[in-house]
Amino acid sequence: MAIKLENVGIAVENLDAAIAFFTDLGLTVLGRDTVSGEWTDTAVGLDGNHANIAMLQTPDGHGRLELFEYIHPEAIATSPTLPNEIGMHRVAFSVDDIDEALAVAARHGCHPLRGVANYQDVYKLTYVRGPSGIIVMLAEDLTKS
Known part of the structure; x- marks a missing residue:
């Protein structure tokens, strides 16, 4: 199948x-x-x-x-999902420039949950809280530079 x-x-x-x-x-x-x-x-x-x-x-x-x-039916508001809760909680995007993506997100009032991390000099990545509390992961592949 x-x-x-x-x-x-x-x-x-x-x-x-x-x-x-x-x-x-x-x-x-x-x-x-x-x-x-x-x-x-x-x-x-x-x-x-x-x-x-x-x-x-x-x-x-x-x-x-x-x-x-x-x-x-009327939408049911829930508490924003936390990264360690069971179930679907984020959508992830690869971006060419994480700083530019974060500037775009900031214009919408969306900021990193904690900061931008560097994973073994392979990715710079962060989680931002997007509209309606959606967790959005942004990741820049550092090996493409």
């Missing part, structure tokens, strides 16, 4: 703010829609499922994020 990662879905509080953050980092919007109806109830497993969605893609064409803002 062949398998391929299609996208990572992330529920957000404010779709426009999340789109602005990720497009400023370099992703492009492939499309936006509002979805509802029996098919979404069945696919997602929520009665009355109704959401605004956007599909974004990385510049290399391989990675996609599906962002969704719930209209119904």
Whole structure:
């Protein structure tokens, strides 16, 4: 059986703010829609499922994020995920220039959780808290310089 990662879905509080953050980092919007109806109830497993969605893609064409803002049922706010909690908690991106990526993130009020680390002179990397509390890992490959 062949398998391929299609996208990572992330529920957000404010779709426009999340789109602005990720497009400023370099992703492009492939499309936006509002979805509802029996098919979404069945696919997602929520009665009355109704959401605004956007599909974004990385510049290399391989990675996609599906962002969704719930209209119904009402979105449930949770405490921001911590890096050591079980379950999905971050999305990671390779960047050419981590300082430039951090400057972009800062314009959105998003800053490193602690700082920028150097992993064995191979990667400079950090976690930032993005929109809606999403943890976003940014990593610069130092071997490409």
